[in-house]
Amino acid sequence: MIPAAFEYDRATSVEEALGLLRTHGADAKLIAGGQSLLPLMKLRLARPDRLIDIGRIEALKGIRRLDDGRLAVGSLTTYADLIASPEIKYGLFRDALPTIADVQVRNRGTIGGAIAHADPASDMPALLLALDAELVCRSAHRGQRTIAATEFFEGPFTTVLDPDELLIEIRLPAPSQHHGSAYRMLEQPASGFAIAGVAAVIGQTEAATGDTFDDIRIAVTGVGDHPYRAAAVEAALVGTPVDAPSIAAAVGAVCEGVEVMGDIHADREYRAAMAVVMAQRALEGARARLT
Numbered sequence: 001m002i003p004a005a006f007e008y009d010r011a012t013s014v015e016e017a018l019g020l021l022r023t024h025g026a027d028a029k030l031i032a033g034g035q036s037l038l039p040l041m042k043l044r045l046a047r048p049d050r051l052i053d054i055g056r057i058e059a060l061k062g063i064r065r066l067d068d069g070r071l072a073v074g075s076l077t078t079y080a081d082l083i084a085s086p087e088i089k090y091g092l093f094r095d096a097l098p099t100i101a102d103v104q105v106r107n108r109g110t111i112g113g114a115i116a117h118a119d120p121a122s123d124m125p126a127l128l129l130a131l132d133a134e135l136v137c138r139s140a141h142r143g144q145r146t147i148a149a150t151e152f153f154e155g156p157f158t159t160v161l162d163p164d165e166l167l168i169e170i171r172l173p174a175p176s177q178h179h180g181s182a183y184r185m186l187e188q189p190a191s192g193f194a195i196a197g198v199a200a201v202i203g204q205t206e207a208a209t210g211d212t213f214d215d216i217r218i219a220v221t222g223v224g225d226h227p228y229r230a231a232a233v234e235a236a237l238v239g240t241p242v243d244a245p246s247i248a249a250a251v252g253a254v255c256e257g258v259e260v261m262g263d264i265h266a267d268r269e270y271r272a273a274m275a276v277v278m279a280q281r282a283l284e285g286a287r288a289r290l291t
């Protein structure tokens, strides 16, 4: 189908994009790679009066290491850019990124677009939750703010971003010395989106004793109405060696406190069972990758 008619502006700088957002606010939509928004417009599920194209703002592209060791990923960085980056050493990125969509989508789709779109079965939100990412956002009226990924996703296709707010970059903490991470998912074969996907990070801070781990982060996508951290599993594993018995004892709580989705691809019971299996596999994968 052909989208409904819309006005079009191409912003050449962050300031210009923020000015356009301030002027046109709720009537406008940002467009980055267009991989999520354009299909919705063609189906007329989205009918913005105006598109503000940010796709050529160079300042929003690329990956750089901050002085404190964190990684800053510009919101317009594509999946392909991330895959090619020598900075990306996290095992869960190596697991997830090459399997997202197809090469065309990976070349066009941006990290910022994936997060702002907030599809409840999308992969990137789970990865960023497990990595304890922070999201730097800016608007003309409220200036810049930094939002923890754990505070960002509110519901299906809903985030805490204001309509006039631009996601600028994603910041990832440096991994701890002794850490491992992995992502495991059961995908819906036709779309490739997760029926249940789990990202796991395990690590030791200086306070950890012996062979036990005290930095455990488990994030889940495809299961609830938005991606979430499985706090009960994390708590159960802190202070354990994250070995087979402790993993088996903990993963049953992966859907605790979450209303599990059911649809034509997977009913609630099956989806919840698959979340347990994916959590177990992700933790085992993270354990096997310990540095």
Ligand SMILES: Cc1cc2nc3c(=O)[nH]c(=O)nc-3n(C[C@H](O)[C@H](O)[C@H](O)COP(=O)(O)OP(=O)(O)OC[C@H]3O[C@@H](n4cnc5c(N)ncnc54)[C@H](O)[C@@H]3O)c2cc1C
Pocket (backbone or CB within 6 Å): 029, 030, 031, 032, 033, 034, 035, 036, 037, 038, 039, 075, 076, 099, 100, 101, 102, 105, 108, 109, 110, 111, 112, 113, 114, 116, 117, 121, 122, 123, 124, 161, 165, 166, 167, 168, 191, 192, 193, 194
């Ligand atoms: C065929 C196909 C298969 C796919 N398979 C998968 C898959 O297996 N797993 C998966 O996780 N995803 C999958 N996707 C989704 C894909 O990851 C997203 O479409 C893509 O990453 C979105 O980025 P974009 O730049 O194209 O966003 P756009 O479509 O340009 O924008 C999406 C939304 O984000 C907003 N937005 C964009 N940039 C910003 C910004 N900087 N600040 C604030 N708001 C912003 C836009 O206003 C819009 O609402 C698939 C998509 C397609 C088309």
